[in-house]
Amino acid sequence: MDENVIKFKALRNTLGIIFVLLVISAIRLQIIQGKKYYRLSEENRIRKRYISAPRGKIFDRNNLELANTRPGFYVSVIQAVVDSNSLKEISNILGLDTKTIKETMKMEKNPFIAVKIAHDISHRQLAIIEEKIDELNGIEVGVEPVRNYPYVDILCHLVGYVGEITYDEIKKDNSYSIGDYIGRMGLEEQYEKHLRGSDGIEYIEVDARGRMIGRISEKRPIPITNGKDLYTTIDLALTESVAVYLQNYKKASCVCLNPQNGEILVLYSKPGYDPNLFAHGLQQQEWQRLNNAPDAPMYNRAIMSCYPCGSTFKPFVALAALDANMVTNEKRFEPCRGEYRLGRRIFRCWKIHYSLDLTNAIVHSCDIYFYQLGRFIGIDTIVSRARDVGFGKKTGIDIPHEKAGLLPDRAWFEKRYGKNWTEGHIFNLSVGQGDLLVTPLQLATTFTVFANDGKIPVPHLIKHTAVSYHTTSISKEAINLVKEALLGVVSSGTGTLAGIRNCEVCGKTGTAQNPHGNDHSIFVGFAPAHDPQILVCVIVENAGHGGSIAAPIAGKIMKTYLANITSETPVYQKSGGDDALQKQVF
Amino acid sequence: MLKKVDRTLIILIIILSLIGLAMIYSTAGMTYMLRQGTWLAAAIFIAFIFSTITPRIWSNLAPYIYAITLILLFLLLFTHGTYPKRWFKIGEFSLQPSEFAKFATVLMLASFLATKKKLKTFTDMIIPLVIVTIPALLIFIEPDLGAAQIFFPILIIMLYWAGVPFPKIFIFFSPVVSAVASFSIYVWVVYIAAFTVFLYFRKQLSDFIYGFVSNSLAGLVMPVIWNSIKEYQQKRIISFFSPWLDPQGMSWQIIQSKIAIGSGKLLGKGFLSGTQKKLEFLPERHTDFIFSCLGEEFGLLGIVVTVMLYVFLLYRILVLAKETKNRFASIFVSGVLAWIGYQTFLNIGMTMGLLPITGVPLPFLSYGGSSLLACFMAISVCLKISKSKLEY
Missing domain, CATH: 3.90.1310.10 (Penicillin-binding protein 2a (Domain 2))
Structure with missing residues (x-):
C-alpha cells in the first residue's frame, strides 16, 4: 500500500476518534448531566437572600x-x-x-x-x-x-x-x-x-x-x-429609682414584687454591663474581660448569687416553732446577756437584750433567743417549714440560670460534717448563718408567706400569666403572729429606718457575715401591711448592718412605688421617636 | 478565479466565521461584532490575493517570511506597554505576531522538509526542531505558554507526514517524557523499563543508544536541577505550567464553562439568552470560552453541528494533503491540518473540562483579528494548492 494512504488512514481515524470523543462528552454534559448543570446555572444566577426579622x-x-x-x-x-484581594481589603476596613x-x-x-x-x-x-x-x-x-x-x-x-x-x-x-x-x-x-x-x-x-x-x-x-x-411586669421607673438609691454601692441587688400575684416589678443587679456591645459582634478579648472581671458584671446577682440570709431567717424559725405548737408567743428562754456558752464555744448576740418573748425577739433580732429556740424545736421542725415556704429550691421564675440556694438539713449535715455535727450548726442555722444560702429572689418569695397569708405565688415576669400558688400547710395563726412581729420590726425594732409615714410596713433586717469582707446588709419588707402592694428585698454587699443600710433603701423604694400607684396623674412619660424611622427602613 | 478550487473549504470557513460573528454579538455585543466583521472582510480580501500565489513562490519566500516573523517576535519583547507582551498596537486594532508565526513556521518547515527526500535519522529531525523552537521560545518569553506549545504537535504531524516513521519521532522526543516522568521515581522506573523493552524489540542499535542514553540522562538530571532551585521558584514554575491547580481562579472558569454547556441541554437556552454568559459568569466569553456560550445557547444540537463542521473542514484538508502530489504543498497542508485541528480540539476539550486550560483561541469562532487572518491565510494557500493539486 502507498505510504501516503497509510498515513491518511491513521490521521483520518484519529480525527474520527476525536470527533466521537467530543460528541460523547457533550452528550454526557448536556443530556446525562444536563439537569444538574441547568440547576447549577439557576443557582448561579438566583441567590437566596435571608432577610432578618426584627x-x-x-x-x-x-x-x-x-x-x-x-x-x-x-x-x-x-x-x-x-x-x-477583596478579602484583604474588607478585613482592613473592618x-x-x-x-x-x-x-x-x-x-x-x-x-x-x-x-x-x-x-x-x-x-x-x-x-x-x-x-x-x-x-x-x-x-x-x-x-x-x-x-x-x-x-x-x-x-x-x-x-x-x-x-x-x-x-x-x-x-x-x-x-x-x-x-x-x-x-x-x-x-x-x-x-x-x-x-x-x-x-x-x-x-x-x-x-x-x-x-x-x-x-x-x-x-x-x-x-x-x-x-x-x-x-x-417590670416597672421601669421603679427600677431606675432603685438604681439611683443604690448608686453609692458597688455590688448590690434588689428584687421587688407584688406579693399578692407574684408579678416582679424590679429585678436589679449591680454592677452591670452594656448589652448593646454584643449587638455588633463582641470580640473574644472583650468578652473574656467582661466575663472574668472581679466584680462579675455579667452575673445576675438577684437570681444567681447565693448569700447567707442572716437574721431574715429568724421569722421562719419562729414560724416553725409556732406552727409545730412547741412554743407560744409568750415563751421565754434564758435571758440574753450578750453571749451564750455552748460547751467550749461562745455564741454572741449583737446587743444585750435581757429576757424577751418571741415577738420581741424578732423585733429586736436577738440571736441568743433564737439559738435556744432552734435547739428547743430541733432542726427537723425548722427545715420542714423552711422548705415548705421555698428555702433550698428554685422559685421557678421565667428566666434561666436561677440558683436554688441551700437549706442544710440533717442528712446534709451528716454528709458534710459526719456524725459529729453539733448543736452549734443548729445555732448558726437558727440565725441564718453558716451553711444556709439564699438568692435575693428566693428570699423575697419566701416572705410572701407573711404578706399573702400563706399563699406563695410563683414569681414571674410576663403580664397576664395565670399565676400558680403554693399554699403552705403552716397555720394562719402562726403566720399572723409572726407578721405582727414583722410590723414591730419596722415600727419599733431594728428596721425603723424602713418606715413610711402613714403606712404600716412589715419587714426584717439581716446582717450576713461572710468570708469576703464586711457584712452584707439585708432588708426584706412589704407594705402596706394589710393589703401588701409591694415586697422588697434589698441586699447590699459588704455594706454593714441591715438596719442601717438596706432598710432605709427598701423604705424609699416602697414609698416611691406606693406614691406612684396611688397618684392620679400619669407619672411616666412614654419615650419614643425612633419608631417612625424604623418603620421606614423595615 | 474560483474555478477548480475546493469550494467546500470556502463554504465551511465562511459558515464557521459567521457562527463566530453571531456568537461574538451574543457575548460581547455589536461593537465587537463589527470589529470582527472588519477583520473578516480584510481576511477574505487577503485570502483572494494569497490564492493567486503558487506553491513554488511560497516555497521560495518561506525563509524570508520566517525571518521577518522572528524579527517581529523579537521586537515585540522590547516594546513598552502592557504585560504580557503579545500584541503590537496599531491604532484601534492590535496584531498578534504569534498567530502569524504559526503560518510562517508551517511554511518554513514544509519548505525545509520538502527538500529532504529521505528522513530516516535523528539528525534529520534536529533542524526542524530548531525551526519551531526559535519562535516557540520567543513566544514563551512573552509569556504565552498556550501559543508556544502549539508548535510542537504541528512539528510532530508534519514530520510524520514528511515520512519519518512514527516510532522514530517518538524516540526522538522521548527524553521529554522521561523528564516529566522523573517527578515520581516509581513512574519513571516503570517508564524506563517499558521503554527499554520497546527499544530492544526495535532491534536498531542507533535507536537504542540514543533512546536509552537520552532518556536516562533526562530522568537523572531533571530531579537534580529541580532540587537545586529554590522552593519559591519551584512553586512559580508549577503554577506557570499548571494554572489549573489554582482552585480559586482556573477551576472556577472550568466549572462555569461546564455549567454553561451542560445547562444548554438538548436545544439550548436560545440565541442571546444564555444566563451564564449574560451575567458574566463565563470568563473570556468572546475569546477562549466562546464555545461554552455556543453550547449554552444552542445546546447539544449546536455543538454537534459545529463540531461536525470542524471535522468536515479538517477532513477536507486531510484529503487535500493526501491528493496533492507536490511534496512541499502536501507537507504544508498537513501542517495547516495539525495547526487548526490541534487548536480546535484543545479549545473545545478545555471548555468541556477534558483538557487543562491553556488559553488557545478557537479557530474562526473566537474574537481576535490576528487568529482569523492567519487561519484565512493558511486556508487560502490550501485553496490555491487544491486548484493545482496534481502539478508537481
Whole structure:
C-alpha cells in the first residue's frame, strides 16, 4: 500500500476518534448531566437572600420599651465570588483579621449564600466600603435590624442580650443560619422563640460578581414574620429609682414584687454591663474581660448569687416553732446577756437584750433567743417549714440560670460534717448563718408567706400569666403572729429606718457575715401591711448592718412605688421617636 | 478565479466565521461584532490575493517570511506597554505576531522538509526542531505558554507526514517524557523499563543508544536541577505550567464553562439568552470560552453541528494533503491540518473540562483579528494548492 494512504488512514481515524470523543462528552454534559448543570446555572444566577426579622420589643408594665430594634448596616461575603484581594481589603476596613473572616465563611456550606461577617458597622466604614464596592468582589452591604437596649446597664441582667449564634447551636437547631442572633441570658434567652420571629427569604438575580440585577418573579419570596412583642411586669421607673438609691454601692441587688400575684416589678443587679456591645459582634478579648472581671458584671446577682440570709431567717424559725405548737408567743428562754456558752464555744448576740418573748425577739433580732429556740424545736421542725415556704429550691421564675440556694438539713449535715455535727450548726442555722444560702429572689418569695397569708405565688415576669400558688400547710395563726412581729420590726425594732409615714410596713433586717469582707446588709419588707402592694428585698454587699443600710433603701423604694400607684396623674412619660424611622427602613 | 478550487473549504470557513460573528454579538455585543466583521472582510480580501500565489513562490519566500516573523517576535519583547507582551498596537486594532508565526513556521518547515527526500535519522529531525523552537521560545518569553506549545504537535504531524516513521519521532522526543516522568521515581522506573523493552524489540542499535542514553540522562538530571532551585521558584514554575491547580481562579472558569454547556441541554437556552454568559459568569466569553456560550445557547444540537463542521473542514484538508502530489504543498497542508485541528480540539476539550486550560483561541469562532487572518491565510494557500493539486 502507498505510504501516503497509510498515513491518511491513521490521521483520518484519529480525527474520527476525536470527533466521537467530543460528541460523547457533550452528550454526557448536556443530556446525562444536563439537569444538574441547568440547576447549577439557576443557582448561579438566583441567590437566596435571608432577610432578618426584627425581634419583638420588650415592654415594661407601663408599655415603655426596655428593648427595641434600630436599623444597622451589615457586611456579608459570598464565598463563591470573593477573591483574596477583596478579602484583604474588607478585613482592613473592618479591622478584622482574614483568618476570622474565613472561619466564619467556612461555616456556611453553600458557597452562594451570603455570610454576614460584620454587624452594625460604623458610618465611616460604610462610606469606605461604598466607595470601593466595585473592587470588592463578593462583598455586600445591607440593612438589618439591630437590637437596642436604651437602659444600658440597669436592666441588662433581667433583659439579657443577643449574641451571634455559634456553629454548635446551628447544628442543634437548623432554623438558624450563620450570622443570626440568638437571645442569651434573661428574657432574651427565655423567650427566644416568642421574640425571634422568622426570617424572610427573597430570591434575587445576580451577576458573576454577586451584584444584584433584580428580583426574580418566578420564585415566590417568603415574607418575614416580625418577632412578637413581650409585655413584662417590670416597672421601669421603679427600677431606675432603685438604681439611683443604690448608686453609692458597688455590688448590690434588689428584687421587688407584688406579693399578692407574684408579678416582679424590679429585678436589679449591680454592677452591670452594656448589652448593646454584643449587638455588633463582641470580640473574644472583650468578652473574656467582661466575663472574668472581679466584680462579675455579667452575673445576675438577684437570681444567681447565693448569700447567707442572716437574721431574715429568724421569722421562719419562729414560724416553725409556732406552727409545730412547741412554743407560744409568750415563751421565754434564758435571758440574753450578750453571749451564750455552748460547751467550749461562745455564741454572741449583737446587743444585750435581757429576757424577751418571741415577738420581741424578732423585733429586736436577738440571736441568743433564737439559738435556744432552734435547739428547743430541733432542726427537723425548722427545715420542714423552711422548705415548705421555698428555702433550698428554685422559685421557678421565667428566666434561666436561677440558683436554688441551700437549706442544710440533717442528712446534709451528716454528709458534710459526719456524725459529729453539733448543736452549734443548729445555732448558726437558727440565725441564718453558716451553711444556709439564699438568692435575693428566693428570699423575697419566701416572705410572701407573711404578706399573702400563706399563699406563695410563683414569681414571674410576663403580664397576664395565670399565676400558680403554693399554699403552705403552716397555720394562719402562726403566720399572723409572726407578721405582727414583722410590723414591730419596722415600727419599733431594728428596721425603723424602713418606715413610711402613714403606712404600716412589715419587714426584717439581716446582717450576713461572710468570708469576703464586711457584712452584707439585708432588708426584706412589704407594705402596706394589710393589703401588701409591694415586697422588697434589698441586699447590699459588704455594706454593714441591715438596719442601717438596706432598710432605709427598701423604705424609699416602697414609698416611691406606693406614691406612684396611688397618684392620679400619669407619672411616666412614654419615650419614643425612633419608631417612625424604623418603620421606614423595615 | 474560483474555478477548480475546493469550494467546500470556502463554504465551511465562511459558515464557521459567521457562527463566530453571531456568537461574538451574543457575548460581547455589536461593537465587537463589527470589529470582527472588519477583520473578516480584510481576511477574505487577503485570502483572494494569497490564492493567486503558487506553491513554488511560497516555497521560495518561506525563509524570508520566517525571518521577518522572528524579527517581529523579537521586537515585540522590547516594546513598552502592557504585560504580557503579545500584541503590537496599531491604532484601534492590535496584531498578534504569534498567530502569524504559526503560518510562517508551517511554511518554513514544509519548505525545509520538502527538500529532504529521505528522513530516516535523528539528525534529520534536529533542524526542524530548531525551526519551531526559535519562535516557540520567543513566544514563551512573552509569556504565552498556550501559543508556544502549539508548535510542537504541528512539528510532530508534519514530520510524520514528511515520512519519518512514527516510532522514530517518538524516540526522538522521548527524553521529554522521561523528564516529566522523573517527578515520581516509581513512574519513571516503570517508564524506563517499558521503554527499554520497546527499544530492544526495535532491534536498531542507533535507536537504542540514543533512546536509552537520552532518556536516562533526562530522568537523572531533571530531579537534580529541580532540587537545586529554590522552593519559591519551584512553586512559580508549577503554577506557570499548571494554572489549573489554582482552585480559586482556573477551576472556577472550568466549572462555569461546564455549567454553561451542560445547562444548554438538548436545544439550548436560545440565541442571546444564555444566563451564564449574560451575567458574566463565563470568563473570556468572546475569546477562549466562546464555545461554552455556543453550547449554552444552542445546546447539544449546536455543538454537534459545529463540531461536525470542524471535522468536515479538517477532513477536507486531510484529503487535500493526501491528493496533492507536490511534496512541499502536501507537507504544508498537513501542517495547516495539525495547526487548526490541534487548536480546535484543545479549545473545545478545555471548555468541556477534558483538557487543562491553556488559553488557545478557537479557530474562526473566537474574537481576535490576528487568529482569523492567519487561519484565512493558511486556508487560502490550501485553496490555491487544491486548484493545482496534481502539478508537481
